Amino acid sequence: MRYTEDPLFWRAGAIATTLFMSVVLAALTIDTLRQITPGGARVPSYDVINSSISYEYSPDRGEYVPAIGGEELLFGHRYTAGEAARLIAKGKLVIQSRACIDCHTFFGNGAYYAPDLTRAWLDPVWARYAGPKRADRMAKFLMDPFRLGARPMPNLNVQRDEAEAAVAYLKWMSAVDTNGFPDRFGAPGVQ
Amino acid sequence: MYRSQRLGLKYLGASVIMFGAMIAFGVLSSIYYIQPGFLVNIFNFNSAKIIHIDGLVIWLLMGFIGSVYWFVPQELEREVDGIGLAELLFWVFCAAVAIVVLVLIFVQYGGASQWSMWFINQGRKYVEAPRWAAIGIVVVAGVFAYNVIGTAVKAGKTTGILTVLIADLIPLLVLYLDAFPQLTNMSQDLFWWWWLVHLWVEATWEVLIGCIMAWTLIHMVGASRRVVESWLYVQVALVLGTGILGLGHHYFWIGTPRYWFAIGGVFSAFEPLPLLGMVVHAVYDAGSRHLQAANRPAFYWTLAEAFGNFLGAGVFGFMMTLPQINMYSHGTQWTASHGHFAFWGAYGCGVIAVLYLALEKSRGCDGIDGRAWKWSFALLNLGILGMAGALLVAGIDQAFFERAVGGSTWNAYLSMQGRPWFIESMWARFVFGLVFASGYAMLVYDLLAIGKSQRGAIPQPIATAGS
């Protein structure tokens, strides 16, 4: 009998393959978690909400990349690192409590019934408002959504403090380096 | 019949009911797309969708659990250890699912507080069930694992298939622990969330359904144990060999490093290869038996499993897996097209095959056939093909206009949703959803009736050995 006809050969293959791939995955996981810790090159620290954020084309990388600029306060307040972390943690709780991910997508993950929110802070809909004005308009929208298109956003009883936290979350999230996703967001000439 | 097999039948019955709930909320979800403003502020889209996708997970899990409770006592020729506790927990599980669904329907969401996380809605896709219910699932799953492992220990023996199942159950259960954390950093949240979702549906669930299909082949057509075990090892090697690092195809756009493009893209591109092997195996088995089997519905649903898996997961997945395509297909109806087809092909068909096999044996028949199962087979598969096709058209339209041309802004999204092809695709998806639902109705009718009448079966006295 050839060894390929022996089930134990294939059993050994299954065990070896699984173990090897699992070890590789574990090693990559350790590195990835280090790289996506807030404050690194890929994921900004939470107090980025005190700065202006834009999304610009990088010729070196051949894709759009978030750019962090000078001071642009959110709700007229300069948040310390601790305050920003607490505010954004609350924002995530708001997003989960209302199950936003079951209508919207975040980094393209979620449901497809409503727009992607990865760069919502930078959306041209809000482009006419700058800095604290934009944040305030977005918070008011969350508390009392007006109709933007054929598909209305429901009123989810978001309180003012919750709305501010959610907006802060969206601003922080817009500064995460997602390897160019979504492509050409808000680019000139693109509606 | 062993008590475990009676429990298996209960789980399989519950899975059919959850399958129906999933379909009902799926049809409801599809109406929101074709009726703007439908039930807004009364029962929003996200509430309907949550019950639809969580219902998917629960009906399949119940089907898997039921299948294992059905096969294990036959495998070890003894009653399952701890069966009394398992029987009690079945009712606890059903009650918990019912409570969670009722809360999701009538309460829907809470404030931004831990209370909401614990008792209403955790708001993470597929694992929205509140924490108390997630703890309940861990308990049920833990007892299930104890039942399986404990029985093997008490019996002092195991088999190849059972050993693979036990080895698979442990990571499957550990991965569910991602249903609990509430992480602030979305990159980190999604990183771990994909460990749960991908390493379930593209790794541990594949091995689990492989074990269930191995048992099905043994009991349905008398396949040689050595042959199915050998094949199972081959499949585990190939599926986990490609699927574990294929996880990386979810790590292109969530803030994780760029090396995932190469790793995720390469390994997920290889994922269809073992699925082609499954198609060959299915045709070999079917052909060597000249398409004859005593239990014809189980046989044909097993065939559908192999083909559906290759088409839904393999072909539809491959289309969108390379990063240069995925940049635009990501987070569109294209994803939903692949998801619907893949889940059906990889898992839905397999659970239905076991349903028919278990019914045949429990009704003491020596083979079953009929007309109704053919109608349900045709309607369910036609329904899923139609839905997947409609969502594919909508998804490609969306990837082109919203993402590639429009830059994925709100305006690009909203204007795209009003495009004629998109709207027509949503209508087509709704219509094929109704076709699918009618196939489900026929399935339920057939499951209730088959084997009970002279026309469909050759009833035999039920053997009482092994109780």
Place this chain on the structure above:
Amino acid sequence: MTPRAMVETALLLGAFVATAGVYGLLYCLWRLRNGRGLKIGSYLSYTASAVIAAIVVALTPLHAGWKVLIAASTVGYLVIPPFTWRYLTRLHRWERKSHDPGFAKHADRHLAHLFRRA
């Protein structure tokens, strides 16, 4: 990559795997029934799959590494049906032989142990 190229490439990739699947199916049916039409059909399906892969390599704007991957995949899709078929037939043939009492004396020790365990 232009939007149109993105859609065309995706559809080509889907067709590549789908035709490979048709080849696998027709190959198996040919081995079962020995029909000349099935043999020709399987060759044509694989040829179609390979041609589609060639189009992807030559004409789509995918990065070079992915084109190498597609080219390598054509080999995988070519060999999986015959290798799997040969493996299954040998496995079943060995299984039938092992039921012959005279054969058991020559069975591998591991396999005999496997039978006792099951």
